[in-house]
Structures are given as structure tokens and as C-alpha cells.
Amino acid sequence: MRWHKISDAVVRRLPLYLRVLEEASRDEDKQLMSSQELGDRAGVAPALVRKDLAWFGEFGKQGVGYQVDYLKTELRRILNLDREIRVGLVGVGALGHALVRYHRIRSMRNSSFHINLIALFDNDPAKFGEHVVDLEIWPLELLAEKIKALKLEIIIVTVPAAHAQEVVDLAVAAGIKAILNFAPVKLTVPEGVHLANADLSLELQRLAYYLNE
Amino acid sequence: MRWHKISDAVVRRLPLYLRVLEEASRDEDKQLMSSQELGDRAGVAPALVRKDLAWFGEFGKQGVGYQVDYLKTELRRILNLDREIRVGLVGVGALGHALVRYHRIRSMRNSSFHINLIALFDNDPAKFGEHVVDLEIWPLELLAEKIKALKLEIIIVTVPAAHAQEVVDLAVAAGIKAILNFAPVKLTVPEGVHLANADLSLELQRLAYYLNE
DNA sequence: TAGATTGTTAATCGATTAACAATC
DNA sequence: TAGATTGTTAATCGATTAACAATC
Numbered sequence: 001m002r003w004h005k006i007s008d009a010v011v012r013r014l015p016l017y018l019r020v021l022e023e024a025s026r027d028e029d030k031q032l033m034s035s036q037e038l039g040d041r042a043g044v045a046p047a048l049v050r051k052d053l054a055w056f057g058e059f060g061k062q063g064v065g066y067q068v069d070y071l072k073t074e075l076r077r078i079l080n081l082d083r084e085i086r087v088g089l090v091g092v093g094a095l096g097h098a099l100v101r102y103h104r105i106r107s108m109r110n111s112s113f114h115i116n117l118i119a120l121f122d123n124d125p126a127k128f129g130e131h132v133v134d135l136e137i138w139p140l141e142l143l144a145e146k147i148k149a150l151k152l153e154i155i156i157v158t159v160p161a162a163h164a165q166e167v168v169d170l171a172v173a174a175g176i177k178a179i180l181n182f183a184p185v186k187l188t189v190p191e192g193v194h195l196a197n198a199d200l201s202l203e204l205q206r207l208a209y210y211l212n213e
Numbered sequence: 214m215r216w217h218k219i220s221d222a223v224v225r226r227l228p229l230y231l232r233v234l235e236e237a238s239r240d241e242d243k244q245l246m247s248s249q250e251l252g253d254r255a256g257v258a259p260a261l262v263r264k265d266l267a268w269f270g271e272f273g274k275q276g277v278g279y280q281v282d283y284l285k286t287e288l289r290r291i292l293n294l295d296r297e298i299r300v301g302l303v304g305v306g307a308l309g310h311a312l313v314r315y316h317r318i319r320s321m322r323n324s325s326f327h328i329n330l331i332a333l334f335d336n337d338p339a340k341f342g343e344h345v346v347d348l349e350i351w352p353l354e355l356l357a358e359k360i361k362a363l364k365l366e367i368i369i370v371t372v373p374a375a376h377a378q379e380v381v382d383l384a385v386a387a388g389i390k391a392i393l394n395f396a397p398v399k400l401t402v403p404e405g406v407h408l409a410n411a412d413l414s415l416e417l418q419r420l421a422y423y424l425n426e
Numbered sequence: 427t428a429g430a431t432t433g434t435t436a437a438t439c440g441a442t443t444a445a446c447a448a449t450c
Numbered sequence: 451t452a453g454a455t456t457g458t459t460a461a462t463c464g465a466t467t468a469a470c471a472a473t474c
Binding site: 034035036046050051053054058059060061062064065066088 | 453454455456457458
């Protein structure tokens, strides 16, 4: 258990730092990085990088900077990426299909990426038993059962807006603690369940605002 | 030209309000809505709803609330959704393909949705001339030319991370002012060009943080 | 009129930045 | 040692919330 409640603003930057460290170590074999450089590459002010990291421990050395490998390991641990995280996807339409392919290929190439999509669900009987890449599509009725049996921890929701809330309610009742939602609808989840929204039309509408200044 | 520079936090909520108003008027034929109800439905405090709207004018009546139709019209105008916004998509892989289908079908069903995806680009000659739904895939070489000829204002980037920055540079040089990026990479754009990131792996990594509290 | 709700100002809250002593 | 850079505190900035006069 952590002492302070870390704000979501901080948590959102951690994967950014991790990505910078992974690229620097993979592409440049970099051993050390200062908060200045890490910040530059992540698009974050150096003082903020140090403050963010300091919530979790003392990872750097004065006058030297941060050991890339060590900080990488620590960030993975903090983000729970040092163990397998099992993910299910509900709604294998065009978008769901694409996300499966995108994700399966990524996780096959990069064995250290421990967020694994391992189960697909749909409510269309015509799709039951069908495979996308190497994953079988299960009937939506099996969602709760499979969440428990396969220890799924995150679900990706790519069903039509009208069905998203009921899918989420089912999943939450079965113990799901995190949801990545693509449906263009505001979902309600109980305290303790975390929601990330990937709502493309909202993003496009936001961008449209800036088009005549 | 607007008097105050409106913060992005405000702009992000406007499409949310618009969606609530559209649903209320379409599904419930609602005529009036208070900041209280609009806020409840959008997940925003009522005082913040009033403050956000007040940046752009006086749209409500004391003791009464907001006229749904009127506010809807005003929000559309503010967001530039009262005119056609033309969008191009670069990188017709699995994800790009799915976004095209998702978006074309949406815009065909909902004629009032004026953000239109009208051009596709890829660098794979095998795909040139191929159609996705009703849209032809053009060679990436034509990007700059087509941006100008078709008056594209937004591009959606679904190319691999390694190519995203060069695509963006090309597009920006040709006059693009807004970019929706799906590539898992931090893009650099000049002042005045707006960027929205839809980076799925960052979102999943963020969610993973919350999985053992 | 009485009740309701806006638009707006002041107060609060939270996040970022600046500054610097500690120390490698 | 001298220079560099961390971890941390204080100052600043910005966004949200509370409160209320105006008014429909």
C-alpha cells in the first residue's frame, strides 16, 4: 500500500517516461539520463519529472542522473508491468477486429510487453468460434465466467454505444477493475473501477474548434 | 477572433455538452435544460457548465435554464461543426481500415455530422487504387497535393511509429492545422498546429497502474 | 409575486514551476 | 575539488467550486 494517493496527472506521465527510457536503452544503448533529457524527450519540464519520480522513491543520484535500466525496472514495477496483465475485448466489429490485430501483433513482436489480449466476446452467434489472428470469439454470455476463469483484469469495450453500459455492468459485477472504452457514451462505474476513454468523435470535435483562429 | 484565449480544459468539455444536448433533443424531445441537469449528464459540476458556456456568450435565462435547440446550434457554431470539416487518413493498415469503416458508416447514418473523412493515403503500391467502403487509397506522394486540392483540414495518422513524424511534417508543410495521432510516439508540431493523441498502449499502461490497490 | 436558475466574483483547491541545499 | 544534478520546499499559476446578486 502506498502512503500518498498519487494524482492521475502523475500516473499518466509514468508510461511516457517508461517509453522514453525503453527507446533510449534499445536504440542508443543509453545508460544514464538526467531529468532534463528525460523531460525533453517526454515533453515534460525537468522539475516535474523529478517531482513525479520522487513520489515513488529516490531513483537518481545527485550530479549524475538516473540509471536508465534501473529506472526502467522501477517504473515497470510501479505500473504493474512486471507481471502479466490479461485483457479481454468485447465487441468484435470493425474497430474491435483492428484492435485485436494491432495488439496481438505488437505483443508477439515484443515479448516484454506484458499486457496481453487473450479473450474476445461478441453477441452475434454468427461470430462464435471464429478466430481473429489466434484468438477465438466467445459468446457474450460467457463474459463473467471467463473473466473469473482467465483472471482478466482489463476489458476493452468496442460495442455500439447503446450496449456499452450493460457490458460494463456485467464486467464490473464479475470483478473487472479497469476499462478502456471506445463507445461514444459516458459510462458510469462504481468507486474503485478505473475508466479510460478513447472517444474518437470527441477528439475530432475538439480539434475542429481550433480550425479557424 | 475571440477576446479571451479559451483553455483547452474548457474546449474538451464542449463536445461533451453538445452530445448531451443532441441525445436529449433526439431521444426525449427535450426543450429546456438547466446547468444542473446538463452537468449531471456530462459528468461536470453545474457551476463549471455555466462558467464554460459564459466564455462564449449568454446562452441561458435566469430561472429557466438553456433552450436545448439554441444552445446546440451555438455549440455547433463554436466548434465549427456548422460547416463541413474534411479529414484525410494516412496509413490504411488494420487500424486505419477499421477507422475508415467506423467513420464512413457513422457519417452516412448521421447527415448532420459534418466531420467527413474523404481521402485515404498509404505508401504501399499494392494498395493504390483499392477502395475502403467508398474511398480510394492514394499514394502517400499525393498527400500534400490532395490536402490543398481537397481542402483537408485534419489528418488521422495510423502509420507505424517510425513514419509518423515524417508524415506529420509533410502534412503540416501542406497546411494541415489539426492531427489525430494513433502512432505510439511523441510528435512535434509547430505553434498553431493542434495535436490529439489516441495512444492505446499509454492508456492501457495507465490503467495497469491501478490494478493492485 | 415567489421560486428557480443564470452569469459572475471571490475562495479554494491542486498542479506546475522556480529555487536551492544536499551530495554525488 | 568543482561541476552537475537530484530531491524537496516555497512560490506561482491555473482550474474548479462556492456563493450570491441579478433577473426571468
